[in-house]
Amino acid sequence: MIDLIIHTDAPAEGILPLPNTTYSSSDAWFTALADMHKAQFAFQRRDLVEDADDARDKYVARQLFRQVAAEGRYSPSDKDDSDQPRFALYSEDLRPANILLDKDDNIIGVIDWEFAYAAPLSFSSCPPWWLLMEEPESWSPGGLAGWQETYEPRLQLFLSALEGVEKDQTSHSSVGEPLSRRMRTSWTTKCWMRNYAARRSWAFDFMWWKHLDEAFFGPNEDQDHKPRLTRLSEAQRNAMEALVQEKLKEDQDTEITVWTGKEAVSHLAKYLL
Incomplete structure:
Protein backbone atom coordinates (compact mmCIF):
# COMPACT_ATOMS: atom_id res chain seq x y z
CA MET A 1 0.00 0.00 0.00
CA PRO A 76 36.44 -5.07 5.93
CA SER A 77 39.24 -3.75 3.74
CA ASP A 78 38.12 -3.50 0.13
CA LYS A 79 41.38 -2.23 -1.34
CA ASP A 80 43.78 -3.71 -3.84
CA ASP A 81 47.59 -3.56 -3.85
CA SER A 82 47.48 0.02 -5.12
CA ASP A 83 45.46 1.03 -2.03
CA GLN A 84 42.48 1.88 -4.23
CA PRO A 85 38.98 0.97 -3.04
CA ARG A 86 37.41 -1.90 -4.91
CA PHE A 87 33.78 -1.96 -5.93
CA ALA A 88 32.03 -4.41 -8.21
CA LEU A 89 28.71 -4.85 -9.97
CA TYR A 90 26.45 -6.69 -7.53
CA SER A 91 22.98 -8.10 -8.08
CA GLU A 92 20.59 -8.68 -5.18
CA ASP A 93 18.69 -11.18 -7.30
CA LEU A 94 21.46 -13.35 -8.75
CA ARG A 95 20.15 -16.85 -8.05
CA PRO A 96 19.40 -20.05 -9.99
CA ALA A 97 15.86 -18.95 -10.90
CA ASN A 98 17.30 -16.02 -12.84
CA ILE A 99 19.96 -17.95 -14.78
CA LEU A 100 19.06 -19.25 -18.25
CA LEU A 101 20.45 -22.55 -19.55
CA ASP A 102 20.41 -24.21 -22.96
CA LYS A 103 19.50 -27.83 -23.57
CA ASP A 104 23.06 -28.86 -22.63
CA ASP A 105 22.95 -26.97 -19.31
CA ASN A 106 25.29 -24.25 -20.51
CA ILE A 107 24.63 -20.79 -19.09
CA ILE A 108 23.40 -18.53 -21.87
CA GLY A 109 22.03 -15.57 -19.96
CA VAL A 110 21.14 -13.91 -16.67
CA ILE A 111 17.88 -11.98 -16.18
CA ASP A 112 16.34 -9.57 -13.63
CA TRP A 113 19.04 -6.94 -13.32
CA GLU A 114 16.83 -4.24 -11.80
CA PHE A 115 18.40 -4.81 -8.37
CA ALA A 116 22.00 -4.52 -9.58
CA TYR A 117 24.33 -1.77 -8.37
CA ALA A 118 27.97 -1.02 -7.59
CA ALA A 119 28.79 -2.34 -4.11
CA PRO A 120 31.89 -3.00 -2.00
CA LEU A 121 33.74 -6.07 -3.21
CA SER A 122 33.02 -7.88 0.07
CA PHE A 123 29.38 -8.20 -1.01
CA SER A 124 30.44 -10.53 -3.83
CA SER A 125 32.37 -12.62 -1.29
CA CYS A 126 29.30 -13.38 0.82
CA PRO A 127 28.06 -16.98 0.60
CA PRO A 128 24.73 -17.13 -1.26
CA TRP A 129 21.79 -17.28 1.14
CA TRP A 130 19.67 -19.13 -1.44
CA LEU A 131 21.57 -22.39 -0.87
CA LEU A 132 18.94 -23.00 1.80
CA MET A 133 16.08 -21.34 -0.10
CA GLU A 134 14.98 -19.60 3.12
CA GLU A 135 16.18 -16.23 4.34
CA PRO A 136 17.92 -16.10 7.76
CA GLU A 137 15.42 -13.69 9.33
CA SER A 138 12.51 -15.96 8.35
CA TRP A 139 13.96 -19.23 9.63
CA SER A 140 12.34 -21.25 12.39
CA PRO A 141 12.88 -23.05 14.66
CA GLY A 142 16.08 -21.81 16.24
CA GLY A 143 16.32 -18.39 14.61
CA LEU A 144 19.60 -17.46 12.96
CA ALA A 145 21.56 -20.09 14.90
CA GLY A 146 19.22 -22.76 13.55
CA TRP A 147 19.53 -21.34 10.05
CA GLN A 148 23.34 -21.38 10.24
CA GLU A 149 23.41 -24.96 11.52
CA THR A 150 21.22 -26.14 8.66
CA TYR A 151 22.92 -23.94 6.08
CA GLU A 152 26.58 -24.77 6.75
CA PRO A 153 26.64 -28.35 5.32
CA ARG A 154 25.13 -26.99 2.11
CA LEU A 155 27.69 -24.20 2.06
CA GLN A 156 30.58 -26.66 2.42
CA LEU A 157 29.22 -28.74 -0.46
CA PHE A 158 28.83 -25.61 -2.60
CA LEU A 159 32.38 -24.43 -1.79
CA SER A 160 33.83 -27.86 -2.57
CA ALA A 161 32.19 -27.75 -6.00
CA LEU A 162 33.40 -24.17 -6.52
CA GLU A 163 36.96 -25.18 -5.60
CA GLY A 164 36.80 -27.94 -8.21
CA VAL A 165 35.83 -25.41 -10.87
CA GLU A 166 38.59 -23.04 -9.76
CA LYS A 167 41.22 -25.76 -10.04
CA ASP A 168 40.19 -26.32 -13.64
CA GLN A 169 40.65 -22.61 -14.38
CA THR A 170 44.41 -22.40 -14.79
CA SER A 171 44.33 -18.59 -14.92
CA HIS A 172 42.21 -18.00 -11.81
CA SER A 173 45.25 -16.96 -9.76
CA SER A 174 45.75 -13.98 -12.06
CA VAL A 175 42.51 -12.39 -10.87
CA GLY A 176 43.26 -12.48 -7.16
CA GLU A 177 42.21 -14.67 -4.28
CA PRO A 178 39.83 -17.48 -5.32
CA LEU A 179 36.17 -16.80 -4.65
CA SER A 180 35.82 -20.00 -2.61
CA ARG A 181 38.48 -18.80 -0.18
CA ARG A 182 36.91 -15.35 0.10
CA MET A 183 33.52 -16.92 0.82
CA ARG A 184 35.00 -19.11 3.55
CA THR A 185 36.58 -16.07 5.14
CA SER A 186 33.33 -14.12 4.95
CA TRP A 187 31.50 -16.98 6.64
CA THR A 188 34.00 -17.61 9.43
CA THR A 189 34.55 -13.92 10.25
CA LYS A 190 30.79 -13.22 10.01
CA CYS A 191 31.45 -10.43 7.54
CA TRP A 192 28.45 -11.74 5.60
CA MET A 193 26.21 -10.78 8.55
CA ARG A 194 27.29 -7.15 8.37
CA ASN A 195 26.72 -6.98 4.64
CA TYR A 196 23.39 -8.80 4.84
CA ALA A 197 22.10 -6.45 7.53
CA ALA A 198 23.30 -3.35 5.70
CA ARG A 199 21.64 -4.21 2.39
CA ARG A 200 18.34 -5.59 3.72
CA SER A 201 16.37 -3.04 5.70
CA TRP A 202 13.73 -5.59 6.71
CA ALA A 203 16.42 -7.80 8.30
CA PHE A 204 18.56 -4.99 9.71
CA ASP A 205 17.07 -4.75 13.20
CA PHE A 206 17.03 -8.51 13.72
CA MET A 207 20.69 -8.78 12.70
CA TRP A 208 21.81 -5.68 14.58
CA TRP A 209 20.47 -6.40 18.04
CA LYS A 210 20.93 -10.17 17.97
CA HIS A 211 24.32 -10.45 16.33
CA LEU A 212 26.11 -7.16 15.59
CA ASP A 213 25.59 -4.69 18.44
CA GLU A 214 27.68 -6.54 21.00
CA ALA A 215 30.50 -7.05 18.50
CA PHE A 216 30.91 -3.27 18.29
CA PHE A 217 29.85 -2.04 21.73
CA GLY A 218 30.20 -4.89 24.20
Missing part, protein backbone atom coordinates in the same frame (compact mmCIF):
# COMPACT_ATOMS: atom_id res chain seq x y z
CA ILE A 2 1.36 3.42 -0.93
CA ASP A 3 1.15 5.91 1.92
CA LEU A 4 3.88 8.36 0.94
CA ILE A 5 4.32 10.53 -2.13
CA ILE A 6 7.18 12.99 -2.56
CA HIS A 7 6.94 15.63 -5.27
CA THR A 8 10.38 16.83 -6.33
CA ASP A 9 9.32 19.29 -9.01
CA ALA A 10 10.86 22.13 -6.98
CA PRO A 11 14.62 21.91 -6.40
CA ALA A 12 15.34 20.39 -3.00
CA GLU A 13 18.56 21.56 -1.49
CA GLY A 14 20.50 19.51 1.00
CA ILE A 15 19.88 15.95 1.97
CA LEU A 16 16.80 14.56 0.23
CA PRO A 17 18.17 13.17 -3.09
CA LEU A 18 19.58 9.67 -3.20
CA PRO A 19 23.39 9.57 -3.24
CA ASN A 20 24.71 10.34 -6.72
CA THR A 21 28.42 10.48 -6.12
CA THR A 22 31.40 8.14 -6.11
CA TYR A 23 33.04 6.90 -2.93
CA SER A 24 36.66 6.79 -1.92
CA SER A 25 36.17 3.83 0.41
CA SER A 26 33.68 1.21 1.43
CA ASP A 27 33.41 3.03 4.77
CA ALA A 28 32.09 6.12 2.96
CA TRP A 29 29.70 3.87 1.01
CA PHE A 30 28.34 2.28 4.20
CA THR A 31 28.00 5.71 5.84
CA ALA A 32 25.81 6.87 2.94
CA LEU A 33 23.82 3.64 3.18
CA ALA A 34 23.31 4.22 6.91
CA ASP A 35 21.81 7.62 6.12
CA MET A 36 19.44 5.94 3.67
CA HIS A 37 18.36 3.53 6.43
CA LYS A 38 17.62 6.54 8.64
CA ALA A 39 15.68 8.24 5.85
CA GLN A 40 13.55 5.14 5.26
CA PHE A 41 12.75 5.02 8.97
CA ALA A 42 11.80 8.70 9.01
CA PHE A 43 9.39 8.42 6.07
CA GLN A 44 7.79 4.98 6.32
CA ARG A 45 4.44 5.45 8.04
CA ARG A 46 2.59 2.23 8.72
CA ASP A 47 3.64 -1.28 9.73
CA LEU A 48 7.03 -0.03 10.90
CA VAL A 49 7.03 -0.21 14.71
CA GLU A 50 5.23 -2.38 17.26
CA ASP A 51 5.35 0.03 20.19
CA ALA A 52 7.40 2.89 21.64
CA ASP A 53 10.35 0.75 22.73
CA ASP A 54 10.47 -0.96 19.33
CA ALA A 55 10.64 2.48 17.72
CA ARG A 56 13.51 3.43 20.05
CA ASP A 57 15.31 0.19 19.22
CA LYS A 58 15.08 0.97 15.51
CA TYR A 59 16.16 4.59 15.88
CA VAL A 60 19.17 3.77 18.06
CA ALA A 61 20.27 0.87 15.86
CA ARG A 62 20.43 3.16 12.82
CA GLN A 63 22.35 5.81 14.71
CA LEU A 64 24.87 3.23 15.91
CA PHE A 65 25.22 1.76 12.42
CA ARG A 66 26.11 5.19 11.10
CA GLN A 67 28.57 5.79 13.94
CA VAL A 68 30.59 2.64 13.31
CA ALA A 69 30.48 3.18 9.54
CA ALA A 70 31.72 6.78 9.86
CA GLU A 71 34.48 5.58 12.20
CA GLY A 72 35.64 3.04 9.60
CA ARG A 73 34.78 0.05 11.80
CA TYR A 74 31.92 -1.52 9.86
CA SER A 75 33.47 -2.82 6.67
CA PRO A 219 27.71 -6.77 26.39
CA ASN A 220 24.01 -5.95 26.07
CA GLU A 221 22.03 -8.38 28.20
CA ASP A 222 18.59 -7.48 26.89
CA GLN A 223 19.77 -6.81 23.32
CA ASP A 224 17.99 -3.48 23.09
CA HIS A 225 18.58 0.28 22.94
CA LYS A 226 18.67 1.09 26.67
CA PRO A 227 22.40 0.64 27.42
CA ARG A 228 23.31 2.44 24.18
CA LEU A 229 21.50 5.72 24.88
CA THR A 230 24.69 7.22 26.33
CA ARG A 231 26.26 6.94 22.88
CA LEU A 232 23.72 9.41 21.49
CA SER A 233 23.95 13.16 21.89
CA GLU A 234 21.26 15.06 23.77
CA ALA A 235 19.96 16.39 20.44
CA GLN A 236 19.72 12.85 19.06
CA ARG A 237 17.87 11.60 22.14
CA ASN A 238 15.41 14.47 21.90
CA ALA A 239 14.88 13.79 18.20
CA MET A 240 14.33 10.12 19.00
CA GLU A 241 11.50 10.85 21.43
CA ALA A 242 9.80 13.17 18.96
CA LEU A 243 10.13 10.57 16.21
CA VAL A 244 8.80 7.79 18.45
CA GLN A 245 5.60 9.74 19.08
CA GLU A 246 5.33 10.54 15.39
CA LYS A 247 5.68 6.87 14.39
CA LEU A 248 3.03 5.76 16.88
CA LYS A 249 0.62 8.37 15.57
CA GLU A 250 1.38 7.59 11.91
CA ASP A 251 0.66 3.90 12.43
CA GLN A 252 -2.97 4.80 13.06
CA ASP A 253 -3.18 7.26 10.16
CA THR A 254 -4.76 5.93 6.97
CA GLU A 255 -4.24 9.06 4.89
CA ILE A 256 -1.76 9.31 2.02
CA THR A 257 0.92 11.88 2.75
CA VAL A 258 2.03 14.13 -0.08
CA TRP A 259 5.37 15.90 0.38
CA THR A 260 7.03 18.59 -1.66
CA GLY A 261 10.78 18.37 -2.00
CA LYS A 262 11.40 21.18 0.48
CA GLU A 263 8.97 19.77 3.03
CA ALA A 264 10.61 16.36 2.80
CA VAL A 265 14.06 17.87 3.29
CA SER A 266 12.83 19.77 6.34
CA HIS A 267 11.22 16.65 7.80
CA LEU A 268 14.29 14.51 7.27
CA ALA A 269 16.70 17.15 8.60
CA LYS A 270 15.08 16.85 12.02
CA TYR A 271 16.24 13.25 12.33
CA LEU A 272 19.51 13.03 10.39
CA LEU A 273 21.51 14.28 13.36
